[in-house]
Amino acid sequence: MTEQDIIGKGTWIDKLASELLEREKSLGRNTDLLRVESGLGASGIPHIGSLGDAVRAYGVKLALENLGYKSELIAYSDDLDGLRKIPEGMQEFGLEEHIAKPVSLIPDPYGCHDSYGMHMSSILLEGLDRVGIKYEFRRAVDTYKQGLLKDQIHTILQNSSKIGEKISELVGQEKYQKYLPYFPVCANCNRLYTAEASEYITDEKKVKYTCHDTEIGSKMVKGCGHIGEADIGKDLGKLAWKVEFAARWAAFDIRFEAYGKDIMDSVKVNDWVADEILGFPHPHHVKYEMFLDKGGKKISKSLGNVITAQKWLEFGTPKSILLLLYKRITGARELGFDDIPSLMAEYNELEDIYFGRIKIDNQAKLIKSKGLYEYVNLLNPPKQSSTHVNYRLVIELAKIFKENRTERVTKKLLDYGVIKNPEPEIEKLIELAGNYSDAFDTQEKTQVDLDDTVKKALKLLVDALSGDEELEDIQNTIYQIAKSNDVQPKDFFKILYQIILGTSRGPKIGPFISDIGRKQVAKTLSEYT
């Protein structure tokens, strides 16, 4: 790769943006405003994968702007979707009766938003705000209510048999050969999916339906038998996902949307509908893998193993999230909170590369790393490097100091010469690392094999440490005790580290013990004698 080959900042985001531009040019489309979209689910607790969709779309927007174009991110909440499953941990809210209703018509069980759907969307939007992503928010409810998709729905329903056949051909799903790809909301019981769309009345632009029993997941949901008509210009129903994206892309003039592999089939169909039925060349896409948890299971929106942005931000910085999402897009990834420490370190490394403190010979890689750093800073990188403190070190320190943590850890960092002055950023880091160590400190009482001579030596040490008078030289005391009791000092130190830290090595132990507190250590050690 030579210098002139590099596009933008040299990352996959730039490459994607340039592919998009090339496509737009060959289509001969107007490029005054290139809109990108991200869909937000509103029926479950939004996890980091949902956030990723929007964050990456925003990255593409930044890349387009960097290449000299105007762009905008639409964050679209699918809040006309029906509630299918009650999320884990939300059993006590009596949501059962709301199954199959649009999430925007279900009251917020927490009482803080206008609906269940808005509550869920807000969690995601707050996550976006906290990592610094800017977006234009739209809701399905408003979109339908205002009839913004009316023309597209009309065209789709007129061509429903053609679409039904194509769906069967493309993805093997045959249901739309029989039914319209439109789900009315039953006017009587407010449920979607139970109301089966049988006929489109073209002149009136209404869909005729009958509300009957249906199966959602493995559960039967009762219909009410109501027969009604839904006006497609209102929020009385919604398109099926297989055709809805296409309608939205055309109506909002969307030029880019990323998608997870779980909706690959829907995207395939929607692309065809956009191109062939609506005459709107579909947006450029990029597909990404789902995040899996450490067991290799899909992170489900309705299960308990949810990694939300909020939870992540208790342990890591916003930049650690952005780095995770911008460093690459391909590849299945198992993700857990234990990835946070290495991402924190990787950010510092990128910063060192950016500011020239780490040399990289390969020009292309250098540019790419710098580019990644800029994206993680949303193309607004700081003028100077921040103070780097090893996150893992702070976790270790936080494990030891549980009371007055900020002060005491700060003092240690000053002693080690890691920092020169206390800074608010460092305090924040201590808070994050502290949360991390509190949440994931699985350190149990280590099994240490002690013979009698060692026990005797330990006892002597405990006595010495428990005494009221200050010990001048704890280090030497330990050494003397070991020696005079026929214990190899080397082994004795090792045992102490194992008991106190759970490791076989550690800091110089004398000063360290006085840091933790003599009596505290004496108490810990006495459990082994």
Add this chain to the structure above:
RNA sequence: GGGUCUAUGGCGCAGCCAGGUAGCGCACCGGACUUUUAAUCCGGUUGUCAAGGGUCCGAAUCCCUUUAGACCCGCCA
């Protein structure tokens, strides 16, 4: 049935998506430092980068085929 991803030294992984001498962590081994160690320093496993083929001056990286594993879709969203 359809699709996607993954496969790299003993273990865990990075590098691949914009090709340019194969890396990191852990573990283990050898050496240096006569307890006084902030995760000490030096060296080490010569890795057929899953297998086979192709493109290229050059392939872990791009293309095709094969094998194994994982995941997604085939309700709905």
